[in-house]
Each structure stands twice: as C-alpha cells, then as structure tokens.
Amino acid sequence: MLSYGQKKSIQAQVTSHTISIDGKLDEPAWENVPIATDFIMLEPDNGKAIPYEKRTEVKVIYNNDAIYIGAMMYDNEPSKILKEISQRDNFGTADLFGVFINGFNDGQQDFMFYVSAADVQGDCIMTDANGEDYSWDAVWISKASLTENGWIVEMKIPYSALRFSGENKQIWGINFFREIKRDRYKYTWNFVDRKIGTFTQQAGTLEGIENIKPPTRLFFMPYASYYLNASDGQKTYGTIKGGMDIKYGITDAFTVDAILIPDFGQTKYDDQILNLGPFEQQFNENRAFFTEGTDLFSKGNIFYSRRIGGAPSIDPSLNENEEITELPAAVNLVNALKLSGRTKDGLGIGVLNAVTEKTFATIKNTESGETRQVIVEPLTNYNVLVLDQRFRKNSSVTFINTNVTRNGHVRDANVTGLAWDLNTKANTYSLYGNVKYSMINDIQDKNGVYSTIGLAETSGNYRYSIGSDFVTKDYDPNDLGINFYTNYYNFYGNANYRILNPTKRFNTFRINYNMYTEFNKESGKLQDNSVNANLNLTTVKNNYYGTGITFYPLETYDYYEPRAANRYVAIPRRIDTWGSISTNYNHKFAIDLNGTFNVFDQSDRLTYGFDIGPRYRFSDKLLLNYFFSYIRKNNNKGYIDQIDSDNNATTPNDIIFANRNVITYSNTLGGKYAVNSAMTINLAVRQYWSYADNKDILILDSNGDLNPYPQYTNNKNSSFYSWNADLSYSWWFAPGSQLSALYRNNAANFERVIDKDYRHNVAGLLNNDALKHIFSISVKYFIDYNAVKNKVRKRA
Template sequence: MFKSYLLLFILLTPYWDCKAQINNQNQRQIEIKKINTSIQIDGKVDSIWSITHATTDFVNHRPSDVGLAKSQTEVKMLYNDQFIYILAKAYHSHQEHIIQNLKRDDYFSSDGFGVLMDPINKQTNGFFFGINSRGSQAESLITSSGGTDWNWDAKWYSRVTHHDTYWIVEMAIPFFTLRYNAKNTAWGINFLRNDLGNNMFSTWTSFPANFNDLDLGYTGSLSWEDDIPEVKKKIAMVPSMTTTTGKDFEQEKSTEWDFTPSLDAKIAVTSSLNLDLTINPDFSQIEVDRQVTNLSRFSLFFPERRTFFLENSDLFTGLGRSQISPFFSRRIGLSSGKNIPIKFGARLTGNLTEKLRIGMLNAQTERVSETKAQNYGLLTLKQRILKRSSVSGIFVNRQQVNTDENDYNRVVGTEFNYSTENGFVSGDIKYYKSFSDGIKGSNDFVSGSMFLNSRGYRVYTQFDHVGDNYLADVGFTPRLFNYDALRDTTVRVNYQRYSFFGTRDFRPASGPIVFHGPRIQSIIYTNDGNQFNERYSYIGYEIDFADQSQFDFSINSYTINLLFPTNFLDADSPLPARTYSYYDLVFDWDSDPRKLFAYGTVFTSGTFFNGKRTGLRSYLQYRFQPWLRLRLDHNYNQIELEEFGNEDIHLVGLRSEVSFSNNVFWTTFLQFNTQSTNFNINSRFQWRFAPLSDLFVVYTDNYFSDTFERKNRFISIKINYWLNF
C-alpha cells in the first residue's frame, strides 16, 4: 500500500501542478505606502489616510461563493518603521451587531473584520489578526491548509468606532510581532469580513467555499512602496509570580500559601526566527480539560493548552497522524493527570531560509516521588518544495537523567506533504522508526494518504502500519496498547488501518439549503498477517441550511474481533474475547448559532457488543449579548450488556462566561461525570490590565459524584507582565 501511494505521487504530480489555478496575486493587489509619522489608534479617520487609496469589492465566500458581498468593506494600509497600519470601513444594513462574547480569540462567531498575512509568501505559514465589532481582538498562527492555532498571543493595537451605516476598524500591528525576511518584498494578504446579521462571510480575494476561510493558497498581493524595516525590538520578557494554597482531602495533605516566580522570554534571533525560553514555568491559570465519556477501548486525546508549547506548534503537532503522533507535548510535565514540575525549556522556531523552517525544543523535568527526572528534545526541519509541498525530517528524544539507568526512547522519521497550488489535491507519505534500550525489530510506522477536494465532492483515503515495538514515549499511539482485563496487563499489538471517506455535495443556487449530500466512510483494522481485527462503516446524509442550522443522520455498522477480555462498565466479569457485530442509528440537529437562544441534540440508538445502547447528547445556550453566555451540556448513555454490566452514564457540564469588558472576564465551569465519579468546579477570573499582561485568580474544587465527598480544593493567584526591549 505504501509503494502504491509513492508511485501515484510520482506519476501524477506533474499533471496536478499544471492544472493549478492562476494565483489570486495576479488579480488582487493592494499598495502599502510608507509614512514618517505615527498614527494614533482611536478609530477615527485622520487626514494621513487620504494619501492612499482604498481597496474594496469584497466577494461572497460563505454560505455562497458567488457575487459581490451585500455589505461591502473598504481597506487602506500604511506603515512606518514600527507598525503596519490598517484602516477598514465596514458598511452594514442592520443596527444590531451579533456578538457572542467579548473574550479574546472568539472571532468567527461575531461580526468582525480580519487580515490574513503571509510574509514569506510561500503558502506554508502565516498570521491572522481579527477584531469583532465591539473591539475584542483575536490572533492566530495559520498553517498551509488553513489550520489555526488560536492559543498564540501577540501584542498589537486596535480600536473600533460606530456610525449610522458603517463601523470603523483601525489596527496597528508591530513588525516585531511578525516573523519575516525584510528582503522579501512580496507578501501574501487577504481581508475577511463577518456580517452575521446578513449571514454572510466575505473575503477580498475570491476562492471556493469548500476551502478553509483562512486558506493561504488564495491570498492577494501586498505591494510595498519602500524598503521593509528590520525588527528593532528583539526581546520580550514576561516575568510572573504565582501563589497557591489548598488541600488534598484524600491524602490529608494541605498546601500553605507559597510564592513561585517564573520567567518567559521571547528573543528574535532574526526577523524570521524566534527563541522562546522558560524557567520554572507555572500553568495554574490554564483552564481545566473538558471531561468526556469514553466508550472505546483506548485512551482519548486532550489538546495542549500551555502557552510555552503553542507558538509555531504546527511544526510539532502536525507530525504523524491523529492517534499515531510521534510527539505530543502533554507527555512533558504531565503524568496521569498530575503536574510534574518543568525546570526549564527552550524552543527555536521559524525560518532559517525562505524555504526552510526549523522547530527545536528541549525541556527538563524534575524528579517527583517515583517519577524520575527526564530530558525531552525534538528537532524538525521542514523544506518547502514545488508550490505548496514540503519534505520534513524529525527527531524526538526522551532521556532519563541523573541516574545510572540507560533509559531512553528515540523516534526518527521523515514526511513528504504534497498539495497542488489550488489545493484540489493533497496527500502525504510518512515513515518513522523508534529506538529503545533492549527493544529491536517491528519498530516502524508507515503511512500514506490522499485527499481530493472540489465543490462537488471530497474523497479521502489513508493507510497506516504500526509495528509492535513502535514506541513513542513522547507521542500518542493509544491503539497500540491493548488492555487485557482478565490478566490485568497491557499487550502491544501491531496493526494496519485502511480508511476511506467520501462525500457528494449538492449546492442549490438559491433557497434555504446551502448544500446537502451523502457521506460514506469505511475503516478497517488488521493485525499480524493482515488478520481481520475491526471494521467500522458509516453511511449518512448531511443538510446545511442558509441560517447556519444543520441536520444529518447516519447508519453505523461495527464488527470487532475483540482480542482480549474488556471491561467497559463496572461489572464483576469482563466482556469475553470473541467477534461482535452491532449497529446504531444517529440523528444530529443544531439550531442557528447566531440566535440568542441556540440548542442542539444528537440521538443514538442501536446495539452495542452483545447488548444495546441508547444515547442522547444535548446542549442549550443563551446569550445576554455581549456580557453573559450560559451553556448547559448533557451527555447520557444507557448501556445494557446482559450479564457483563448495565449502566446509565451521565456527563453534565454547565459553563458561564461573563465579559465585564474587553479586558475583564470571569468563567465558571461545572462538570458532573458519573463514569469517572467526579464533580468538578473550576472558576477563573482574568483581568488584562495591560497588553498581554494579566492577573488570574483560579479556584478548583473536586468531589466524588456519588457521595459528594470532597477530593481536593485549590486556589491560585498569578500575575504576569509583558516587557519589550
């Protein structure tokens, strides 16, 4: 299968490239003039803006990608030695703006304006800066396929003012916020506009609706009048202080108020290469994970939230596959949900040359009880080839330190990621090997995929092979580890995965439906000698309405050759190892999310292994715009496995988000989970008293969900301040 993917790429790559569409940069260009003064960011149109012309004629992108936008936007740009200035005039035909809340980075759910910039102009990575019509900022790192990292923060300035038929956005983006080569005078750029009152999302350049809103392959051209300035401010320091107190009631241990200093630094090695350093980092302000109901046999993935691991994270998180990743940063400093102190960390990320990106990471953890001190390292190099393709090399290392034991794990690999210039065809080929002390053979991971994306259909195929001894200690490979409930042990079992997914999209020219069509999917797993292990098949139909509501239904079929006795429920005896076949029906409805009151539900009914399952997952949401958003989620599963256990599983989550202003927030999250027997309260107050400088007060309380006996309780106070040098 791997050889077939490789042969197909070699034979068809020239054909696909010659079919690529003409780049938007030939048709859409905006000039940016240099000024020798600064502009006060107050949302007012100062006379300095009259020296340049506005670009307009925004086009529809969603829900329709045909014609000029009903609500037009005009954009002007200027720059000096410190800032890129952007002035946008957004016309509207309705007085009431839709604002979900005032929190940072919540861009697409509210009326807003944004700019997408590709300073390298190679369609591989870029930056997005957006602001909603109430002035809340959002920024994100962008990858070649339109992937976003909203956890990235940057220091920039903006202001919004409102008028009868339009609103004004004024932005100042510091050059030191961006990663760029000053000698490269050709930048890719696009402007975006959310007009939710008219249910329209428009862009400056035109591209098909089936592509991501932030796709780097369809930018226009930013034309510089004069030389681009070099970055002058090259160092940012973020000192912080944290104090925590609390009690572990199970262990009967109390923690008195302690004061923990930490320091983060960002150093611009070059204008396109950044070094991040951290000493004694503290992540107590990070919001708790959303709990989930797990009815599978394997561990679930939880996203990284810690700020140190996030910038340019696509160099690290984009490796391997979902569920077969050679690097997963949550392996560093976390063990079985417990924090392991990180003594220091360093990351070097950015562009070495116009086409070569580097990602380098090293972190050292402390010894805690039986957990030995570890050093973690990662190096990845990504070379752009062709138009939107790349070749990468990866090395991951975990080494136990301060001990005589030779305990290590290393993974090396390479990837070829391909995309035509218009993004219609993409795919990849990946190969990895792991090395551990005393373990040899069957230690490889091989994978290939191909994706065809058009207005009318999408087709995706994938093949994976994971050997018994492919051990990625700093990665995420849950399916490799099979738990034998009878012997209370974990067994590594190699596997192959064959995947296919296809859709047919019908897009009516008018009417209440944006698109609809059938979806099919099939996934097959095999083990040694391609012996059958598991099959999942799905056939369904999706309907997306013009008001952003959605309905779909599906029939799902499963056949599983259970290799080991498994205990899904709290039963006296595990489900025996044999072949099971079962199915379920799923109905999914989501209402218009723009409304003050929104709701949705997913109903599941069918068989489950040797029994049956009924599930209902619902949510209710109400907004007191824009100050308060309340959301109630309930996930209920009734499972009956005859003599192997019957259980009703409830997961209830209640979330309130209070926005006192654009800089003061209070979020409270309650989670009641009968599967993990836990009731959690997490309340977080945040005051952004200066740009990227915050005061956090976080309260966490955990109880047993059946008895409501307290497990632990903690309160943390953290303050940090961003300094530029």
C-alpha cells in the same frame, strides 16, 4: 470577478506620522492611501459580490515599528450589527473583520488577526493541513468603534508578531476578511474559490514595504502567583511563585521562547472519565507554552506534549508488608525552550527541549513504620526536532525526530519520521503519507515501523480519498507521543459530494461515504470492518442537521481488550446510528441535541444515549450554557481481571471479562459575564458520574468467545464520580499583560460499591473531606526591550 490564480494587489504607504489606535482613522497618515475594496463572498454563496451598501474599504500604512490596518465596514442597518462581548479568541455572536498576512508570500502559512465589532481581539496561525490554531497569541493593538454608517477597525501589528525575510523590498501575501454575523455571510478581498482545496494560497499581495529596519525582537514576561489551598480542614497560606518567559527574535524569521520556573497552577482542569478500556485517557494540552505556535511540532503526529510533566514512568516495586504512601501524580517541569521559524527559501525549523526533575515516591513498611524513597522518574530530557521544507507554494516534505533521555540505566526512546504532502499545481490532487521508526532502549530493546500513504482529489463538488497504513508490533512512540494500535495493516476510502453555493433550502449540504478494513498483521484476522454514510447540512436559516449510520457487517477480533499478547475477543456484527441538531446561535436562545443508538448482533446488547445543550444570551455581556449527557451500555462485555490458571506464572493467565451495564451521566454549566472587551468573569462547572455494574462473570476462550465463569467472586464493579468548578476573573490591563484570579474546587472518588442514588452520590462527593479548594491570583506583565530602551534614552 477574479478566477482562481488571479491575485489582487494593494500598495502599502510609508508614514512618519504618529498613529493613535482609537478606531477613528482621522490622522493625516490615512489620507490619500490606496484602498482595498470590492470584497467577494466566501460563503455561503461563493463568488457573489458584496452589496454596495455593505461595502468594505481597507487601507495599509507602515513604519519601522509596525504595519497599520484601517478598515471601514459600511452597513446600511447599523443598529443590527451584532456585537456580543466575549473572551479573546472567542468571538461569540459578533461581526468580524480580519487581516491574513503571509510574510513570505509562499501560500503555506497565514498569521491571522481578527477584531470583532465588540472590540474583541483574536489571532491564530492558519495552514491548510492543520486549519486555524488559536493557541498562538501575539501582542498587537486594535480598536473597533461603531459609527452611523457601520463600524471601523484600526490595527497596529508590530513586526515582532510576523515572520518575513530580511530583503529590502517586501512582497507579502495578504487577504482581508469580513463576516456579517446576522446573515452568516463571510467575505474576502481576494477571491477564495471553494472549489479549490486550499485557502492560504488564494491570497492577494501587499507591495510597497521597503527598507524597513525592524527593532530587536526581545520580550520579557515576568509573572508572580499566589496560591491558597484548603482541604481536609487544613489550610496552607503564603504559597508564592514567580518566574519569567522570554521571547527573542534571533532573526526576522526565527524566535526562541524560553520558560523559566514554570507555573501552570491556573491551567484548565482535565475532564476525567471512568476509563474501562485498554488504553490511557488522552487529555488536551492546556499549558500555553506547549500550545502557542507549535504547528511545526504537530507534523507527523508523533509529539504529545502532555508526556512532558506527566505521570511518572516507573512503577515502584514493593516488598512484603509495604505500601505506597505518597506518589506524585505529575512530574515537575524544570524549564523548557523552543525555537521556530522559516527561511525565505521555505525551510521551517523547530526545536523544542524540556527538562523534568527527579521524582520520588514514598513507601512505608506497615509493620515497622519505616519509610523509604524510590525514584519513579529520573532527571529527564525531552527533545523534538522538525525540518519542514516547503516548495511550489503548496507542498512540503518534513523530517521529525523526538528523543527522551532519562538519567541512569532507565528506558530511553527515539522516534524518527519522514512525512510528505504533495499537491498538483492546480491544487486538485494530493499525495500524502509518512514513514516513522521508533527505537526503545530498555532491558529489552525493541524497534518498530509505522507507515501510511494516501491519495485524494481535493477540489470540486465530488471528492474522494484512498489510503493504507502499515504498523509493526513493536512500534512505540509513547515516551513523547501517543499511539494505541499496533501490529496491523488497513485500507480505507472516502467519497463525498458537497454543494459549493447555496440552494433555495440549504446553505451547505454534504454527503460522505466511508469504508474501512483492518487486519492483524501476524494472524491475518479481521480487526475492523465498517461501511459508513453520513449527511451534514445547514439550512438557509442557519440551523444545522446531521445524521449518520455505520454498518459492521462481519465479526471482528479485538486484540487489545484482553490485555495479553496474542489473545483476542470476538466482536459481533453491529449497527451504529447518530443524529444531531444545532440551532442558529444568532438567536438569544439556541439548543444543541445529539442522539446515538447502537445495536449488536448479540442477545440484549445495545448502547444508546443523548446530549442536550441549551444556551441563552441575556445580553451582549452575559451568556449561560448548560450541557447534559447520558449514555447507557446494556450487556457490554469488557475485561476486568487476569488470574493464574494453575498458580504457575509460566502458563498463560485466565482472562476474566464481565457482562455489565455501564451508565454515564455528565452535567456541565458554563457562563460568561464581560465587563468590557478586556475584562471577563467566567464560570465552568462539571459534574461526572459513571459506573459499571457487573451482572455475569465470563472467561475468554482461546478462540475469542466468552463463556460463563461463576466461580470468580471478586468484586470488580466500578464507580467513578468527579466534580470540578472554576470561577475566574481575567483582565488584560495592557497589551500582552494579564491579571487573573481563580477560585477552584474539585473532588473525585473511585469505589467498588455502587451507590445508585444520584442525589446522594453527588451530595456525598461535595460534602467529602476530599473536596479541595484553591484560590489563586496571577499577574504577568509584557515588557518590550525596545520600549524600555527608548524610555531610558529619553530620560538620558
């Protein structure tokens, strides 16, 4: 068995033969090609050789267009090979083969290509810092087929899907992967030692690729969409949209992506909640342009792409007897462009630029009926620049800058950061951190600093980390980033133990111990203090169990919930506990169970809840899953209002809290039917209801205590309920080309009067005129400039 630092090598063989990607490996080009074999277990029994009866043999050939991978996965029980058909990038319960390629052989970033035994593709970009990013999609061809001896995968990966230098003689980092799903055993060709805190640096090498002349990397993806909307008894027909995405390879390593006339109408809906806290709800990014290949832009954690095309940034001012009759929920994106890549010397460059249009709100005078329009978002430019220098194959220093420029005398913003991730040669210790500086140009300028530093041991059974953050009061990256907490400094540490090889009872076993302490930077008051221990394990039958407990042994002070400068509310001591069970998904029936119980050192104040998520796989084509969540907060204390204490705006406001019960229900139903590996029908339904029932009104004292305030009589109860349902059809009819149809209905409502009849609540929402129905169909087609050029030449 190889030890850490030793690398296997395989020789690629050039071919002039035509290769048909049919999962058979019967062309002459595959004969007499060197074989990569002798796979070694990654997990659970790290380092154990693969049994001979399940041996894996991989071959690599190439030409000027692409690299070809042929793999034979032997299995002495072929009838037991799991092969659930699923969507792209979601392999379900199926055996898996993968190839991981690093064109620069620098141990920093792998391009991963997977094929399941059900012939489903998946691809991602992998870094040790960020893990696997499946939002990245490449255009490549593969075919899997079952045989009497196991199964075969044949892959064609065009050079356009990779990044490498322009040298005549190529040496790439490469590893091959196999998962035998029924056993949950994972193997790699080159040994990956789990005692070492890195994956990408433990690849083998691919040699023999020489004098290739990759074609021009120019791709067009035109698309057209049709939308039919219905709500309030009104229908709109004939809404047609069209546009194009363009990808152009400036060099072998750098690519420009541009989106012209964007259309995000089929983007997944947001899971909105009743947000009673002082901060906005953070949403996932579901727009493909802002998720694909954006690993560089995540450096420093100052870029939140949902700001682009998000809600307007200016609140319109109203005169007496005026009301807002139309306020767009989001700003339209005009166009966007991104450039990314890495030089042979390890310098990664990322540039993202986007422009959003000028946006207006309509305001109506309730007496005269006259209307006027006011700007709520001017023409705005968003820009991100990243320079990431890698060195010694396992370390990096990164410069990041984000900038928002709004047309006219409106708020502009800039954030600049320097981040570092330094690792020892043996990958046993890591020193990481960053310094970020924000500048806001507005009516009143403000500048702020965020800095962090940490040290971690990253190898072995026992590992630890320590670190500290320092954030000034005026640090504000929120024009193109997202950050909630400022004006503090903290100290934190972690120690953990894990097994690296299975025992008689456990495949995995890990215990964590965490400590965290945070102080307000100006007052020195304790804002947070916790001690946590948790246990996570997987049994030899691949059932997961987890539990944890967190102690908050001291009273702390929350400077955010009062929503006023220099005010705070005292948070009592408390204990939080949780437990979790997830049974083996290999079984047709599996279930997830989660429970929480939190008790406060305050009369009758506690929180408890549970989740239950059964799932059933009827066949390799049909899967249904359901998830129910219930959370109850008894005697929760939270902000509801501010009032002028003496009708004088120059004096501090009285801050009003409520003693309330907060109850939340959530039901989610998901389903998938796969016609084949290229065509699926998917169902996603979410019903959500949360309400806050105020029992007693409280006023916040200057010392952070809450006292009764019965003279406040405004109704500040909250009830928010929503419904979202998506039924979609997806067909990948050609490489990179997709037809999708979507039927969606959704509704949401917020009220101050709480209707506690659950059935009546849900039925009222579905029968409400606010329920919107949308049907859309979209077609995008991938066009390779070289394929078009070759066809034209042949006809000529």
